Amino acid sequence: MLSVSDLQARRTTHAPAISIEDLSITYRVAVERPQLTRAEKARLPRQDLKQRLAADLRQRRGREVYEVEALKGVSVNVMPGAVLGVVGANGAGKSTLMRAVAGILPPTKGRITVRGRVSTLLALGVGFNGQLSGRENILLGGLAAGLSRQEIERRFEEIADFTGVPMPILERPMRTYSSGQYSRVAFAVAVHMEPDVLIVDEALSAGDAKFKQRAEAKMNELVVEDTSRTVLLVTHGLASIRKLCNEAIWLHEGKLMKWGQPGHIVRAYEEFMGVQGSVVSDEDL
Numbered sequence: 001m002l003s004v005s006d007l008q009a010r011r012t013t014h015a016p017a018i019s020i021e022d023l024s025i026t027y028r029v030a031v032e033r034p035q036l037t038r039a040e041k042a043r044l045p046r047q048d049l050k051q052r053l054a055a056d057l058r059q060r061r062g063r064e065v066y067e068v069e070a071l072k073g074v075s076v077n078v079m080p081g082a083v084l085g086v087v088g089a090n091g092a093g094k095s096t097l098m099r100a101v102a103g104i105l106p107p108t109k110g111r112i113t114v115r116g117r118v119s120t121l122l123a124l125g126v127g128f129n130g131q132l133s134g135r136e137n138i139l140l141g142g143l144a145a146g147l148s149r150q151e152i153e154r155r156f157e158e159i160a161d162f163t164g165v166p167m168p169i170l171e172r173p174m175r176t177y178s179s180g181q182y183s184r185v186a187f188a189v190a191v192h193m194e195p196d197v198l199i200v201d202e203a204l205s206a207g208d209a210k211f212k213q214r215a216e217a218k219m220n221e222l223v224v225e226d227t228s229r230t231v232l233l234v235t236h237g238l239a240s241i242r243k244l245c246n247e248a249i250w251l252h253e254g255k256l257m258k259w260g261q262p263g264h265i266v267r268a269y270e271e272f273m274g275v276q277g278s279v280v281s282d283e284d285l
């Protein structure tokens with residue numbers, strides 16, 4: 001018979017690292033209507049009476065609100081140690097899903113449970129403050145990821161070294177960085193936090209050829225060599241999905257189309273998109 005601690009251990013080992021249940025996310029966007037001059041109005045295409053009345057009404061209200069259903073009832077479980085690839089056309093909802101798992105976007109409906117420390121490597125390097133230096137952002141990034149000040153200070157040299165960004169530049173405000181330098185710092189911070197769950201959104205395309213190689217080697221170390229880490233990998237580089245992932249999902253217009261082995265998912269996605277044999281390869285990134 002199993003003891004309580006056996007049961008607890010079993011539950012811990014079998015609990016998903018990420019569970020996403022019936023997740024829907026709707027963005028509400030308020031657009032301020034600009035006040036047009038008579039000359040600007042005259043330049044707009046001719047509208048019929050109904051369109052003119054509707055436009056006048058919007059203009060008088062001063063703003064318009066519209067909604068985008070970016071995710072519609074998505075359910076997926078990711079077990080600890082899994083490397084889940086996420087594919088889908090532009091606007092499919094991939095980044096929205098990543099932001100939701102990272103806790104940046106609250107679900108409109110449904111539930112997300114993440115077990116362990118999450119580190120995000122999102123395309124836009126969210127969380128960095130452009131007014132602060134690279135060094136300060138590295139320290140703050142570490143604190144935000146739950147490391148102690150001593151832990152970050154201990155790792156600072158290694159992180160700074162990994163970025164390959166020269167020290168004098170690391171002392172300057174990040175708003176002065178080139179996009180590649182910015183990505184290098186974002187990547188270095190995220191991969192050195194030893195997270196339980198690592199979210200990588202199009203980050204392998206960051207940086208120049210040399211950094212890309214270093215980033216890929218680091219990803220390999222994090223993903224392939226350390227099998228305890230759970231990884232979500234969003235990329236249009238389908239070869240990476242085949243090479244690094246052991247599971248994949250395909251999103252389309254906010255819906256989960258398929259979930260299964262990376263090879264099957266990539267093939268189904270390519271067929272749907274009308275491209276063959278990884279036309280969109282990593283070399284194109």
Ligand SMILES: Nc1ncnc2c1ncn2[C@@H]1O[C@H](COP(=O)(O)OP(=O)(O)OP(=O)(O)O)[C@@H](O)[C@H]1O
Pocket residue numbers: 027028029068069070088089090091092093094095096097
């Ligand atoms: N902040 C936002 N406000 C309003 N709509 C948004 C916002 N961010 C994304 N969207 C919309 O939500 C949908 C999903 O966008 P998302 O960025 O998640 O797609 P994606 O699959 O990551 O696309 P891509 O491959 O182009 O990066 C799109 O229709 C997009 O226009």
